[in-house]
Structure formats: C-alpha cells, structure tokens
Amino acid sequence: MGRGTNLPAVGGYNQTVILDLIRRSGDGASRVELAQQTGLSAQTISNISRRLLDSGMVREAGKSIVGPGKPRTILQLSPEGRYAVGVHLDPSVITFVLLGLEGQVVAHSRSRTPSDVRPADVVRRIASAVGALIESSGVPRDRIIGLGIASPGPIDRERGVVLDAPLLVGWKRVLLRDALLEATGLPVLLEKDVTAAAVAELWTTARRDRDNLVFFYYGTGFGVGIALNHEVVRGRSGNAGEAGHILTHTPPGRDAPACTCGRRGCVGTAIMPVHLVGEAIRAGVLAAPPGPLDAAAVDELFTHLARKAEAEGPARQILREAARAASDALVTVLNLLDVDTVVFGGPFWSRVSDVFLADIPRMLAKDPALLRVHPVTVTASSIGEDVAAVGAACLVLDNALSPRPSALLIST
Ligand SMILES: [Zn+2]
Structure with a gap:
C-alpha cells in the first residue's frame, strides 16, 4: 500500500x-x-x-x-457509482458483462462468435451488443468508465493489438483496442483471456488463501492464468500462460494426436474440444455432423459427449483421458510455480467439470512427480462462464481505483 x-x-x-x-x-x-x-x-x-x-x-x-x-x-x-463493460472474445462464443464498482455483475449476454470472423465484422457486432447491454441495464452511460476486452493470445498488450490468434482465422495484427474505442466511444483495455480470468478470481474474492493460484482456462484453446502473491503474472509482453505445448505422457498402445508444433502429446491438443469430439466420432460414440465440424458443431457435439460421459462407457473414457492429460500438465505447472490453488473455468469447463473434478484430484494425489510441500486445492471458478469477461471489466475498475507509482509519475 x-x-x-x-x-x-x-x-x-x-x-x-x-x-x-x-x-x-x-x-x-x-x-x-x-x-x-x-x-x-x-x-x-x-x-x-x-x-x-x-x-x-x-x-x-x-x-x-x-x-x-x-x-x-x-x-x-x-456500488452504483461507476461501471465497466467486460467482453470476452473466444473463438466460439462472445460474452458481455456490465460490472458495478464492487465487482457485481448487473447485466450480461452471450452470442456465438460468427463463423466468418473478419475483424471489422466482429468489432461491429461487439459494439452493437455492448450498446444493447448498456441500454437493457438502464445504467446511465456517463457512469461507464471503460471497456475491457479479453482475447486469445498472443497479444501486444501495450499497443492493444491481437497479434496472431491461432484459432481466430485471419486475425493477424488486429488493432482491436483502437477499433473498439472508435466503435464504442469508451476507453478500452486489452488483456489475454487467461490473465483476465485470473484477475477476476483475485478481484472478486477477498480470500487471502487465493494469493497464489493458477487458473486452468478451458476454452476453444487451453492456457493458464497465473497469480503469485496476489499479483497476476503477465511476463515481458503480456503473454505469460501459454501452456498448450506441455508434453503429456501417452499410455502404451494409444496414439497421441499430432499438435500444430509437430510433436505428439501436447496437452493443448489432447484436451481441445475439437479433438475430443473428433475422437468420439471416430469411436462411434457420436454421429458425424451433416455439415463441417466448425465451432458451432463442436460446441453442440461437445455437449452430447459430456452428457454421454455421465455414465461409465467409451464417452466417459474419452473425457477421463483428457483429465489425465490435464493432470499431467498441471503437475508441471504446480511444481514450476509453487502455487497452492488451481481454479478451473472457461467456456467449455462446466461440461467437463464433473469428470475433471472427480478424476484430477485423485490423479494428482497419485502422481509421483508432484512436489508435496503443501496441500493443493483444486476447485471450480465461482464466477462461471463469464469469468474472463468479468476479469476484463475488473481491470478497467482496477485501473481507475488502484494507486500505482506509474500514475504518480504521469500526474507529476
Ligand atoms: Zn505442441
């Protein structure tokens, strides 16, 4: 302080x-x-x-x-003194929240990310959805201090640029912050999705036992948000948390899927919803969709897969393999960072939560590679699927409310 x-x-x-x-x-x-x-x-x-x-x-x-x-x-x-808008752009779904000064969600909405994700179209849709959200909330516009947007990385946080999001086709060096500023008239902050999710966990819980955590982000892609000593870790360029290429162990007799990096067994690919759905189709657990296996089809089929996995059988086995890969990667992350809390969340999380929360603590407990110097709490985010959007809005509030030496330098 x-x-x-x-x-x-x-x-x-x-x-x-x-x-x-x-x-x-x-x-x-x-x-x-x-x-x-x-x-x-x-x-x-x-x-x-x-x-x-x-x-x-x-x-x-x-x-x-x-x-x-x-x-x-x-x-x-x-609580009604000021508000911030939070937007989370995931390759399959866009989430919008309006957050009050105490971190309370006063309005939220969600829409499917268009399959044609040309940046200019996405910006136009976001601006109109933000306008509708503010309108529906009844909050006077002059009480809204800004908009935070959480985006897949890599990003250039300082310049507000989405550099080359692998799952948003055609997104190379998109000046998202300035485009949204122009389209909404609100000051805009850009943050990587996994980091925004970690911010939401820190900001909305006063619990000091959550000072050292990793947020296991399960969306169209996978990453970890990191907080150490109650501060989020962004790294040199705001891109910390890329954990998708952590190699996981493949049981004998199984083929690990090939990753974009050329290796086999990368956790990001092994647990990716599109991969699990594809595997379920190949195994005859799910029927192939009539059209292409695009984001909308994956979203729908993933729900079917999760429902089938409620009972023992091949669907459950596919999710259990994903939980095993996730647990493998978590051991590396936990040992590396010495954190004591794992929080799960993200757009695809709730559908696998029963399987993952039943299996992963058990797998961690048995893993000889895990360093056992303190207990590790494994839990689901209490904020739910809005978490990255809430975190993006928290950043705007935090920017306005928290004193920083850098602000002191600017004002003098
Ligand atoms: Zn890889």
Missing part, C-alpha cells in the same frame, strides 16, 4: 489511494482512519472525500462510535 503525498500536483494519485483504501476496507472507513493510514492531512482527506461523494463513487454509510470522541462518518464504495 503506497502512502499518500500532500503535493497539490498529485491530487489524482491521492484520490486513488483513498478509493483503494475504502474499497479494501470492506465495511468502509472513516476520514480519521483514512488520514491515519495514508499520512495525508485532515484537510486533504476532507477535500478528496467531498470530491468522491460529489462524483457518486463513494457514499456515507452511517456513523461509528470509537471511544469517547465524536462519532465518525463511515465512507463506503457506492
């Missing part, structure tokens, strides 16, 4: 320090407490509080009586 400074030129920084303290306090904080915690003068605290109250970001919430002195007025974050 940074201390404040009384220099008038950095009023904006002090304001975010105060907002951040109020947000983290949970039940709210009094002006006296804020002065004590920041080292700012009573007059500075009073001025900033007035500005925050006037802007509607903070509200007065009753009085607290501490000792013999005058009762203190408690300042709390006002």
Whole structure:
C-alpha cells in the first residue's frame, strides 16, 4: 500500500489511494482512519472525500462510535457509482458483462462468435451488443468508465493489438483496442483471456488463501492464468500462460494426436474440444455432423459427449483421458510455480467439470512427480462462464481505483 503525498500536483494519485483504501476496507472507513493510514492531512482527506461523494463513487454509510470522541462518518464504495463493460472474445462464443464498482455483475449476454470472423465484422457486432447491454441495464452511460476486452493470445498488450490468434482465422495484427474505442466511444483495455480470468478470481474474492493460484482456462484453446502473491503474472509482453505445448505422457498402445508444433502429446491438443469430439466420432460414440465440424458443431457435439460421459462407457473414457492429460500438465505447472490453488473455468469447463473434478484430484494425489510441500486445492471458478469477461471489466475498475507509482509519475 503506497502512502499518500500532500503535493497539490498529485491530487489524482491521492484520490486513488483513498478509493483503494475504502474499497479494501470492506465495511468502509472513516476520514480519521483514512488520514491515519495514508499520512495525508485532515484537510486533504476532507477535500478528496467531498470530491468522491460529489462524483457518486463513494457514499456515507452511517456513523461509528470509537471511544469517547465524536462519532465518525463511515465512507463506503457506492456500488452504483461507476461501471465497466467486460467482453470476452473466444473463438466460439462472445460474452458481455456490465460490472458495478464492487465487482457485481448487473447485466450480461452471450452470442456465438460468427463463423466468418473478419475483424471489422466482429468489432461491429461487439459494439452493437455492448450498446444493447448498456441500454437493457438502464445504467446511465456517463457512469461507464471503460471497456475491457479479453482475447486469445498472443497479444501486444501495450499497443492493444491481437497479434496472431491461432484459432481466430485471419486475425493477424488486429488493432482491436483502437477499433473498439472508435466503435464504442469508451476507453478500452486489452488483456489475454487467461490473465483476465485470473484477475477476476483475485478481484472478486477477498480470500487471502487465493494469493497464489493458477487458473486452468478451458476454452476453444487451453492456457493458464497465473497469480503469485496476489499479483497476476503477465511476463515481458503480456503473454505469460501459454501452456498448450506441455508434453503429456501417452499410455502404451494409444496414439497421441499430432499438435500444430509437430510433436505428439501436447496437452493443448489432447484436451481441445475439437479433438475430443473428433475422437468420439471416430469411436462411434457420436454421429458425424451433416455439415463441417466448425465451432458451432463442436460446441453442440461437445455437449452430447459430456452428457454421454455421465455414465461409465467409451464417452466417459474419452473425457477421463483428457483429465489425465490435464493432470499431467498441471503437475508441471504446480511444481514450476509453487502455487497452492488451481481454479478451473472457461467456456467449455462446466461440461467437463464433473469428470475433471472427480478424476484430477485423485490423479494428482497419485502422481509421483508432484512436489508435496503443501496441500493443493483444486476447485471450480465461482464466477462461471463469464469469468474472463468479468476479469476484463475488473481491470478497467482496477485501473481507475488502484494507486500505482506509474500514475504518480504521469500526474507529476
Ligand atoms: Zn505442441
């Protein structure tokens, strides 16, 4: 937690320090407490509080009586004070949420990603869906501070560019941030999908036992979002978390699928929904679709596969093999990062959750390669399929609410 400074030129920084303290306090904080915690003068605290109250970001919430002195007025974050839009672009589905200041979802919607994913068309669809979402929520537009978009990587986070998303055909160096800014009129932040999902887990749970986690993201592709010591890990370029080429062990007598990298046994390919559906068709578990095996067909057939896997049989066996590959890869990730929590989620997660949550803890427990220095909690995201969109919106709120030394440098 940074201390404040009384220099008038950095009023904006002090304001975010105060907002951040109020947000983290949970039940709210009094002006006296804020002065004590920041080292700012009573007059500075009073001025900033007035500005925050006037802007509607903070509200007065009753009085607290501490000792013999005058009762203190408690300042709390006002959940309806500001909002952020979160969008998650997955190759098969686009998710939209509107998030209030306390991280509460006030509206959400979902649509299938068009099979013709020309960037300009996708941007137009996103802009119109965002407009409809805001309209339906009844939230005044001037309370929306920005839009966060979670996209498959690799990305150039600083420039807001989707570089070459392998599963979005034709997406090479797409200037997504600027295109969305132009189409919606909102400031835009771009984040990699897996990182956004990890942000959502950190932001929406106050639990300190989740400071070191990996988010196992199961979408059209696979990756991990990483948080260490309550900070997400982005790496040099914002592309940390590419775990798809971790090699997994193939049982004797089985053929591992060939990966785009030329190897066999890469976890990303082994657990990819399109691969599992293809295997189920070849094994006669599912009927081949009448048309091409495109994203819509995979989505539908994957639901059938998961339903069949509720009972023992070949469908269950296909998902159990996927769980085994996932568990194999997790051992590498857990040993490498020394985290104690695995959170599962993503657009395809809920359909495999029963099988994965039954099998993976058991597989991890038996794996001789796993370093056993502390227990590891394996759990599903409580946010559900909106998680990456929620995380993208959290980033916008976080950007506005959290004090950073970089903001201090800019304002001076
Ligand atoms: Zn590979």
